[in-house]
Amino acid sequence: MDIPSGSPTKKRISESTIHRLSRYFRTLSLLEKENFETVSSKELAKREKLTPAQVRKDLSFFGSFGTRGLGYPVAELKAKVSRILGIDRIWRVALIGVGNIGSAMVSYKEFIKQGFHIVKLFDNDQRKIGSNHKGIIVSDIKNLRTELQDDRIEMVIVAVPATVAQYIVDVVVKAEVKAILNFAPINLKVPPGVHVRNENMAMELEYLSFAMVNHHSPKGIGKA
């Protein structure tokens, strides 16, 4: 009935499962707004273009959240998923490189709703240092290490040119930050225990390009 909380399920959870949990979370938020009390794996699957079995299996890695014959309680499941993802808390995030991408990220209000609080900005451009972006003063990159530590930053977003990204990340690692979202198109080297996710838009365009030249069309589309 209860999951022994002392020894959390030590199965290896796949990257795909985690990504799907993110999607369930988004859909559950929507369902909540639409005043659904419960939702079945079937409905959830339909909205996410998955199979009901996939939904149930994903959730089952973390516990039994549903009621047979009824489905899952929306609000409760949403809370559980947010707990699993670790977004039931506030994360202190710093953004490094207040350029095109960096500015876009700071302006984005959805992150804060999900608990990602960008509380520091860094740049090396004298014209940017000291300026105010959405209420945050841009710090000098020179003080990166000390300020990351003093402000207990837990995650950083790296939006600097590729040429300096590794150098910046080395400092970030020294400041004991363990999570990095990287926009620079390079393979960052970090010690074990430091998590890196890459956001690579060129790669997605290339995927589209591949799909097009292979006209991967699931069923004939071409006109006669």
Next chain:
Amino acid sequence: MDIPSGSPTKKRISESTIHRLSRYFRTLSLLEKENFETVSSKELAKREKLTPAQVRKDLSFFGSFGTRGLGYPVAELKAKVSRILGIDRIWRVALIGVGNIGSAMVSYKEFIKQGFHIVKLFDNDQRKIGSNHKGIIVSDIKNLRTELQDDRIEMVIVAVPATVAQYIVDVVVKAEVKAILNFAPINLKVPPGVHVRNENMAMELEYLSFAMVNHHSPKGIGKA
């Protein structure tokens, strides 16, 4: 020796393989700059943190590009990979929604180097329509369908608010565009044959969050 071009290899190529091809391409460009003539699967694997077998298997789906005992000719392989990905040509791209993210994308010079030419911008904001972004005049969204067709646009980048993204995409689909890079955090509905890739930064932050709370650390990292 030659691949029968009449019946292209009809194996299903996995998404991961395509993404790795993108990475090989980037690394091969680098190797070319470093004046490497040839590269072994071992070296390529080392740079990408993969196994040599993985590299060879990926490439083998498309042909035999290497020389036993020697490795792969860098320049030639790069050309082959770019051919496979379909980036040995120019893609005409339109960007819809010249806001924070949209502006960042237009300013990014690397896309053009890879053959992705952003040649049209659309917005519905009167202050933006008619303005000049990197040499491109922002068009009125009202003319989306006709201008996409008249300008023979092949891909679009959707960077509008989530609330209007589906509506915009419906028009894009009517204009016979078959590839969409979407930044709005929603599940777009498109007919078969239209390719959609989602760029979802919140999802990557959530992945980092999950990794942190599960301190997935491969080997003990914590201090004593």
Next chain:
DNA sequence: TGTTAATTGTGAAGCATTTCACATGAGTAT
């Protein structure tokens, strides 16, 4: 309170992807 309808949770089966391991072939040196 018993019967029916619905939907979960989960082993096992079915696929897909990755890794292994080695025969094969190309280049090199003698």
Next chain:
DNA sequence: ATACTCATGTGAAATGCTTCACAATTAACA
């Protein structure tokens, strides 16, 4: 020419992920 080395290309094994199928369980209702 012949032997030797090196690294590819690829079936086969191993691993991982998704789907199936059904027993178990609950809600609803007669």
